[in-house]
Amino acid sequence: MMWGAWSPLEWLALLEHELLLFAGIFFLIGAADEFAMDLAWAWLRLTGRARTRPIGAAAYEGEPLLGRAAVLIPAWREERVIATTIAHALAVWPHSELRIYAGHYRNDSATAAAIVRGAGGDPRVCLVVHDQDGPTTKADCLNCLYAEMEADERRSGAPFRMVVLHDAEDMVDPAALGLLDAALAQADFVQLPVLPEPQRASRWIGSHYCEEFAEAHGKAMVVRSEVGASLPAAGVGCAFDRRLLGTIAREMRGTGPFSVDSLTEDYELGMKIKAAGGRSLFLRARRPDGRLVATRACFPPTWREAVIQKSRWIHGIALQGWDRLGWSGGWAEHWMRLRDRRGPLSALVLFAAYMLLLVVGILWLAGHFGFARPWQPGKLLTIVLWIDLASFGWRAAVRFAFTAREYGALEGLRALLRLPHANIVAIMAARRALFDYVATLCGAKLRWDKTHHEAHPATLRPMRRAG
Template sequence: MAVFIQVLLSISHELMLFAAFAFVLGGTSDTAVDLIWAARATWRRGFIFKRFTRATAISLEPSVKPERLAVFIPAWDESTVIGAMLRHAIDALAPADCVIYVGVYPNDPATIAAVAAVASPRVRPVIGPRPGPTTKADCLNILWQQMQADDLVDGVRTKAVVLHDAEDVVHASEARVFDCLTDRFDLVQLPVVPLVDPASRWISGHYIDEFAVHHGKTIVAREWIGAGLPSAGVGCAFSRTMLDRIAQGRDGPFDAASLTEDYELGLRIRQLGGRGAFVRLPESPGGPLVCVRAHFPAELADAVVQKSRWIAGIALSGWDRLGWQGGFAESWMRLNDRRALFAAIVMLAAYGALATYAIATLLGAALGIESSLRSSWLFDILLLLCGVLLLWRLTLRGVLVTQLYGWREGLRSIPRSFFANVIDMMAARRAVEVYLKARRDGVVRWDKTRHAFPADPGTAR
């Protein structure tokens, strides 16, 4: 038994050494992003905001002549949410010249009926020629083609295309922001702020933490160093001029062979010399943030499906499709995007190290056998650095979550990191299956999850 315990300790030591080294590397990269974000925030407070009044959605200068915006909503099997979402979106976008295109499929009569029941001249359902599900990008391209045909008939030229999903709570000021800023930028991305689901604090709740960090810090730093701005696929607008350029010689600007067409489109715009802007503005001085809100998966299986698509599309397929074009900043950010799969492996090794150490320690205590991990100066330094970096990461995450949701959710974000790690590990395994299947079959399909829409979107927070 003493030999068995020593074997467990040796396994734990090697796994812990591997995980600690990887954590330090990843943590160093993350901390560099943190410092860039902090430098930008300090510069803006110290120089920009002392000379200029902070902008709000209301203070933005509107276009000389506001032009039409097209809102694209791909909808496969969304009969339970699409009606309520559209009615809210119509009210929210009422002051603007917006046409809402909803992409549906001929073999999805329930969703077709739900869209038809809205019966608004602003809503234009588009039934695709192929049964669903195809891909989200394929559905978006069908809407693009319909928009072009409608422009000819209506005698207008749509200024920009706005993307939303069937569960999104549309902000009333977003059309003004998009109309004002798509004159200057080819991509305008609003923050995504997940809604709190009291019935799913740990599964749905972990999206709160991740978007608070991603759209509160990472994207801000990414934009400041000049790297490509990935679109979130919702709450974003693309200039018509840039989409026309990308769509030349194709069925549309969205790549139907991609699992994450929104992410890739943002980087593609940067490669073509276009400009992207992440816009984090309050509606008015002291008012709420102009953002897109939505419920995220509340069940473990749905969260794994959604995140596996992100990992397969960005970390695996994105590597194949986009490569490493661009300078140092672009390559660095793409490396950060694509390390999700490796991070899951490292996390699995770390939890494995803790489990084997715990088993060895308990067995040793029960049998009276002395058991302890081998130590060295390198091992001790790595563990110390891991502890410091982990403490910093959890603290910063808690602060960013607190800014949006209050201190209770900020505190919950600390234990929620465990649930996020478990979901990411499960999603990574499934992502490999999704990626290999797509490579083998040569077919990519819409791997969607169930959605929910708030009963009272006007007060949803």
């Protein structure tokens, strides 16, 4: 039959075949990658290298630090949450060695007022004013804070021992500062887990970050740390050795240690630690009640804000990361960087899968009116589809297990129901990231296209770990 003589339904059947082949093969590749990660984590768990360390009820809380600690908090239009963040941090971290550098832009007086309100007159808080109109980039704001920290060191003659990064919406853990301080005796960069807070007002968008971080920071980051690959910084709950950070800053020719032409300067800084010969550590610890020592935050609750945030991650990590960091290291490093940069391809495969569902639905309906498909899946394709189906069941079980471990079985079940929402956000974010990346290649200026936060974990009812 000549192509020109094909009916629309026959063309649709051809599209069904091609989509099935494309999605089926790439789902299989992705399933193999994830299963390898599962096996690596299981082996580390069985050998005792991936166990979460227990700590005492009051361990590291209020104990004197081994040296001075600087906490950098960049902000742009965060007047709704930053006062709570600073007040909470000062309350649970009473250490005299602590100094918080909270930054705002000269055209953001509301955030400045909120910082002053949160500080409550505590001399450990330093309000830093950026001398440009905002927003520039987060890295630029961080470099401004870093410069002020350096100026304080010169004035006082007392250098800091560690530099900690946090965002304006974070709720810090009382034990975190002491844990980070102690861990820097054996590493140059330490990352604590991040735990998004479930949001009753946004069960399907804002809460879908829960399962993603529970699995990423319960499994993938653990494996990454143990196999010796570079460890990406999350930008919150992470501490850096002051001397190594200074070395990186000098290599940046005086602009500061944070790359102003990167949208994910925290991720890139983690890569630079490894390149500079530094040691990285991902640290998991639990209290006697089972609560994980982690940074908690409320993530974007709307479709638009979630897409903006994830598009920035994809743009900075997957697209800029390929350009700026390239490929280096051994097999473990290549594997992890490949995982970091798979976001655009994963979104394309997901889009193909949803298109396939639509086409299958149309052809199924046409079948009731006598249309028969002109093709049938071969034996090899049938095997691929069965493996894909089995791997989807396995992935769902793994996601449930890691989510339930931190949030309880009910949230674990919700995580499975949120899979379509998470997939749609990923598809929309990848599309936006690609267009933004092409725009920068054509000369568009990078800017801090950040999400704004309404809720703070400290104002929500505490989530207790169940199961």
